[in-house]
Amino acid sequence: MPENKPLPDDLRDRYLDLVKRSLTGALSEDNDSILGGVRMLGAKGIKKRTANAVAKVAGKLDLEIAYKKPYDPVARESGLDWPARAESMIGLKRMTNIQDCIAAVIADGVPGDLIETGVWRGGAVIFMKANLVAWGDTTRKVWVADSFEGLPPPDASRFPADKGDELHTQTGLAVGLETVKNNFRRYDLLDDDVEFLVGWFKDTLPVAPLGDIAVMRLDGDMYESTIQAIEVLYPKLSPGGFCIIDDFGSHATQAGQAVHDYRDKNGITEPIIQIDEFGAFWRKSL
Template identity: 70%
Template sequence: MTTSETRTDFTRGLYLDLLKRTLTGAVTEDNDSILGGVRTQGSPSRKKALADYVGRAAGRFGFELAYKKPYDPSLREVGRDWPARADSMIGLRRMENIQHCVSTVVTEEIPGDLIETGVWRGGATIFMRGVLKAFDDTSRTVWVADSFQGLPPPDAARYPADAGDRLHKQTGLAVGVDIVRHNFERYGLLDDQVKFLVGWFKDTLPTAPVEKLAVMRLDGDMYESTQQAIEALYPKLSPGGFCIVDDYGSHASQCGRAIDDYRAAHGIAEEIVDIDGFGAYWRKSA
């Protein structure tokens, strides 16, 4: 390796490390609990519902009410806390997994685009675009797929595993597409290589103009959302590509079960590799 190549690798590494620490709020040690923020919006707790009401009332007058909580880097590492202001809640280890998967398909020239289904504020897809930028890859598209209005109410008749799910009431999970676009802009990463698929997965993914995928990242939490995403996208995943499942361990009875059912039905035997106890992934064999 030449001196120039070594310097390029060093600079790329610095950029990507800073990007993922900024996206996850690790740089700012973001751990405030904001009244009227993501931790209180749509919470079933009466205490948090009251806090949300008070916080929103204050917000109408231009005030933000928050209380400080100690920042625990070990929790941010594995995404066990929920940052109030950061653009991603997945933690550093799952960000590092994205970097590993995307950099591998780029350096090994595995054909296909990148997609995340379920993006919240867009942090993971922003990082995907950042990795492509760092490697000067101009051939791939990053697909940003979400309803941009939160999760759907459970359809327990068709998907019994989702019975009783309350995620659709968590209004802090609903982030509009214009906000996500703006988040890409703030990092200087909104361009023609970023495309948005707006709507429920059942409506957008089966007909999405995606020819091939090299990395697919599923973050739908529920059985229904996960099943709809993997059924539409896995056949497009190139051999050597990666399937990442954000909620495989954290929502094992819903998301995890949908993945297990799909793999069993299609004879997928590649080893599922744990990332941090919540997320997992595997690499599609040739």
């Protein structure tokens, strides 16, 4: 697809609908439960640990053991389930929110790049790039920020809200850099305007060569990951730009509290709009 010519409105909508349905697994109705798959990796329960052990044996024989589960379109709409194979677990509503925010900044001429902090398999940032291609916008970069090692152990002494957090034990959340790059390639969306920031946010974001930001999407789950990202990125967000928090509702005492603390400290009063049970966003005043 040429990147310097916008698609007609009807084709753009159809292309983006197809991409987001593919990225979320809605297109293939991806709802298999795979033995030793992403839902089980790092689990502590004896049943799931046993399943992981069996899966390892099967994997040595190049076999995959899975059982079919009924696909629930309502759950996939709001990202309430966890697709086994898809590139994103955020669901269709949060994907559409990305689409709407990008359309608005393009229509209003809001300057700046797009960034997501915490990308898993890359679905949301792949969709960001797809939107730019569909609009023929070659002026913006897409920044892909992740440790590519999963989440950090909680630092409860500095961030008490994260005390007892065990997300770092969920090894299914750790997706390597080359896997994410390959996912971009599979959609023919990897080019020089996709930039990768590899490492913990506290190390990469303060020194990243970021200029203006038009859309920032934070998906770090934890208080630590969220506050470290928003403190660096929000001052770079252009007036008219969007701040999206993937875990605002699902991790209200961690990511959600970090957002409230930052907004209170900095006198941010723009209304927060809920996307679904998990995500929320607001638009920085023009």
